[in-house]
Amino acid sequence: MSTNETANIGVVGLAVMGSNLARNLASREGNTVAVYNRTHARTEELVAAHPEAGFVAAGTIDDFVASLARPRTAIIMVKAGAGTDAVIDQLAERFEPGDIIVDGGNANFQDTIAREKRIAPTGVHFVGVGISGGEEGALNGPSIMPGGSAESYETLGPILASIAAVAKGEPCVTHVGTDGAGHFIKMIHNGIEYADMQLIGEAYDLLRTVGGLEPHAIADVFAEWNKGSLESYLIEITAEILRQVDSATGKPFVDIVLDQAGSKGTGVWTVQNALDLGVPVGGIAEAVFARAVSAKPAQRAAVRRSAASRPQPQKADAGFADDVAKALYASKVVAYAQGFDAVLAGAEKYGWDIHKDRIAKIWRGGCIIRARFLDRIAEAYTDNPDITTLLEAPYFAQAVTQGEDAWRRIVATAALSGVPVPGFSSALSYYDSLAAERLPAALVQGQRDFFGAHTYRRTDREGTFHTLWSGDRTEVDVTHSTH
Numbered sequence: 001m002s003t004n005e006t007a008n009i010g011v012v013g014l015a016v017m018g019s020n021l022a023r024n025l026a027s028r029e030g031n032t033v034a035v036y037n038r039t040h041a042r043t044e045e046l047v048a049a050h051p052e053a054g055f056v057a058a059g060t061i062d063d064f065v066a067s068l069a070r071p072r073t074a075i076i077m078v079k080a081g082a083g084t085d086a087v088i089d090q091l092a093e094r095f096e097p098g099d100i101i102v103d104g105g106n107a108n109f110q111d112t113i114a115r116e117k118r119i120a121p122t123g124v125h126f127v128g129v130g131i132s133g134g135e136e137g138a139l140n141g142p143s144i145m146p147g148g149s150a151e152s153y154e155t156l157g158p159i160l161a162s163i164a165a166v167a168k169g170e171p172c173v174t175h176v177g178t179d180g181a182g183h184f185i186k187m188i189h190n191g192i193e194y195a196d197m198q199l200i201g202e203a204y205d206l207l208r209t210v211g212g213l214e215p216h217a218i219a220d221v222f223a224e225w226n227k228g229s230l231e232s233y234l235i236e237i238t239a240e241i242l243r244q245v246d247s248a249t250g251k252p253f254v255d256i257v258l259d260q261a262g263s264k265g266t267g268v269w270t271v272q273n274a275l276d277l278g279v280p281v282g283g284i285a286e287a288v289f290a291r292a293v294s295a296k297p298a299q300r301a302a303v304r305r306s307a308a309s310r311p312q313p314q315k316a317d318a319g320f321a322d323d324v325a326k327a328l329y330a331s332k333v334v335a336y337a338q339g340f341d342a343v344l345a346g347a348e349k350y351g352w353d354i355h356k357d358r359i360a361k362i363w364r365g366g367c368i369i370r371a372r373f374l375d376r377i378a379e380a381y382t383d384n385p386d387i388t389t390l391l392e393a394p395y396f397a398q399a400v401t402q403g404e405d406a407w408r409r410i411v412a413t414a415a416l417s418g419v420p421v422p423g424f425s426s427a428l429s430y431y432d433s434l435a436a437e438r439l440p441a442a443l444v445q446g447q448r449d450f451f452g453a454h455t456y457r458r459t460d461r462e463g464t465f466h467t468l469w470s471g472d473r474t475e476v477d478v479t480h481s482t483h
């Protein structure tokens, strides 16, 4: 075992993310990067392919630890769950007080909180860091969402800032909060990512089914949208995907891919946590469910067989694509508003001092949801951090109002044409729910009181009441009742 201690940082896990992050680190002035992967062939492959990186390759975990200068810093980029635990244990056994273990994978933030607690008594710092940007972002600059202690961020912050994406002259990294905050924020990022992808998918479906456009023409529409307020990485790559032609068949790529979406779990976590926090994130939930519905081929085939006929698509007029763009924008505002509501609720529950404007800023570059739009969100939260929802920020309130008629036309057209738009329609229903003078929740309260004596409050005076539904139907004031 060598004990050369020449590397100032190390990366464990050299699949797409880890190998690119290691290359990104190695490309920065002053860094010497140690690399280790459970299957050594991956390490050998990386080192052979990138001699310019000057990696210190370790064949064993002991060699890896020995190659790190003290205090040691190692970034873990392995499969979330058991794989991450295995590597954390290996490092924690060998690290000393003051050393830092960074988990840069997509860990569940609850696991991160537990891991930090477990490791804290050893004096080793454990830091959960959300990293977004995929393969390309990891190499050229991701958006980085570190949690963990403020003390560990003092060491880690400059290193992370040196490899992060830069937006408007600022590195896309900030200490988002303590313990699991980084992975919580990454989870919400991914939830929003799901919603955004679903909305873009619905826009494509409408342009194709109702608008009658072929994929290459829709690519042109998306490319045009990408020059305006909808500009984003996801719109940009959608145009590229729609232009892709399958070399084997000559068909559009999008027509030869099985229409069953996969997922790795972060969207589900977002919805599960939002349910626990009592935050309505319908746009994100619909996106998760839409993937689940797509992956039910037997049910889809059965209903297709039993459906008597499918509606004829409505006729699209000249302004149809513009209407879709407006509906997409308004629905996106709702999805982001819901995501930021979940950020706030998580911060309150877990005691994190999260700044929503800083989160919006670090999502402006490097990550999958990077978009022009995020400048506006950052401005909205900088101008007034206490707005109750993004939908009340003047810029977004105006944008949604201006697009509202188009949004309603699109949801109606989709319903009449048989095009599923769970994202667009749930976003519109959410908006209408918030904007309505009265909601049928009053009737729900009546039902709850009728069958379960669950009580209700009145609009005209304080107190808690119950109607004697199975008696003479008079109302009793139960405000001070002990039952």
Ligand SMILES: NC(=O)C1=CN([C@@H]2O[C@H](COP(=O)(O)OP(=O)(O)OC[C@H]3O[C@@H](n4cnc5c(N)ncnc54)[C@H](OP(=O)(O)O)[C@@H]3O)[C@@H](O)[C@H]2O)C=CC1
Binding pocket: 012, 013, 014, 015, 016, 017, 018, 037, 038, 039, 042, 077, 078, 079, 080, 082, 083, 084, 086, 087, 104, 105, 106, 107, 131, 132, 133, 134, 135
């Ligand atoms: N792919 C992406 O776009 C993004 C991924 N992430 C997250 O980054 C992390 C890495 O992602 P990605 O690069 O895609 O790789 P994978 O999630 O596919 O994980 C593969 C890596 O994990 C290692 N591994 C798995 N189990 C163990 C174990 N028990 N002990 C040691 N090592 C183990 C593998 O080693 P071996 O070679 O020996 O099998 C390999 O290096 C994941 O947590 C992922 O969720 C975050 C942002 C984007």
Ligand SMILES: O=C(CO)[C@H](O)[C@H](O)COP(=O)(O)O
Binding pocket: 106, 131, 132, 133, 134, 190, 193, 262, 263, 264, 265, 266, 267, 368
């Ligand atoms: O974290 C990411 C980007 O930010 C990953 O790409 C994520 O794993 C994608 O999730 P899924 O596989 O569930 O679509």
